Amino acid sequence: MLKIHGVARSRAFRCIWAxxxxxxxxxxxxxxxxxxxxxxxxxxxxxGKIPALQDGALTLFESLAINLHIAAKAGAPFMPAGDDAxxxxxxxxxxxxxxxxxxxxxxYNTYLLPAERRDAAAARAGAEALAQRLAVLEGHLxxxxxxxxxxxxxxxxxxxxxxxxxxxxNGFDYGPFPRTKAWLDACLNRPAALAAxxxxxx
Ligand SMILES: N[C@@H](CCC(=O)N[C@@H](CS)C(=O)NCC(=O)O)C(=O)O
Numbered sequence: 001m002l003k004i005h006g007v008a009r010s011r012a013f014r015c016i017w018a019x020x021x022x023x024x025x026x027x028x029x030x031x032x033x034x035x036x037x038x039x040x041x042x043x044x045x046x047x048g049k050i051p052a053l054q055d056g057a058l059t060l061f062e063s064l065a066i067n068l069h070i071a072a073k074a075g076a077p078f079m080p081a082g083d084d085a086x087x088x089x090x091x092x093x094x095x096x097x098x099x100x101x102x103x104x105x106x107x108y109n110t111y112l113l114p115a116e117r118r119d120a121a122a123a124r125a126g127a128e129a130l131a132q133r134l135a136v137l138e139g140h141l142x143x144x145x146x147x148x149x150x151x152x153x154x155x156x157x158x159x160x161x162x163x164x165x166x167x168x169x170n171g172f173d174y175g176p177f178p179r180t181k182a183w184l185d186a187c188l189n190r191p192a193a194l195a196a197x198x199x200x201x202x
Contacts, residue, residue, distance in 0.1 A: 019070055
């Protein structure tokens with residue numbers, strides 16, 4: 001049984017979604033935000049953050065790495081082999097290093113921070129940076145699809161859509177990116193995503 005430490009209202013959402021897609025039994029060990037978070041995860045994540053995963057003797061941190069592990073247990077098509085495995089890594093690293101920093105800059109300054117701590121200029125810069133990345137994604141989806149790797153839905157879709165979920169939920173302007181919007185709609189309305197969203201959105 002996978003043990004996912006965290007709460008659905010954190011990046012643990014992505015891991016819950018991946019476990020649902022993979023059909024892997026899991027339990028959520030509830031660790032919420034607040035002053036006790038670091039102490040509560042001290043044994044499973046030296047970064048003092050959520051999520052963390054325990055799978056037997058294996059302990060992992062980093063939400064997208066956790067998802068790659070969950071997908072590897074399920075095998076193809078969720079975690080394909082060969083060149084497609086490399087494409088999964090490409091989109092996963094792109095999600096973490098290109099999409100997420102821009103997404104977070106926009107998100108913190110539009111809906112995550114208390115209103116008095118939001119910086120409108122930082123929000124605009126984050127939105128511009130995110131739009132640059134989404135233009136790349138839009139071009140990729142125009143050339144193929146319906147999923148990131150083509151015909152098969154893979155963990156790459158969960159990892160990138162999981163990163164973009166907050167902007168999709170919180171009013172980012174996807175108007176200039178209709179293919180990306182359609183792809184996000186399809187990802188986030190899959191039965192496994194809905195099961196995870198139910199835990200998060202209640
Ligand atoms: N890159 C990490 C980021 C983990 C992270 O920042 N988690 C947040 C919750 S979504 C957290 O634990 N924040 C509490 C803190 O930083 O004290 C991952 O993807 O797992």
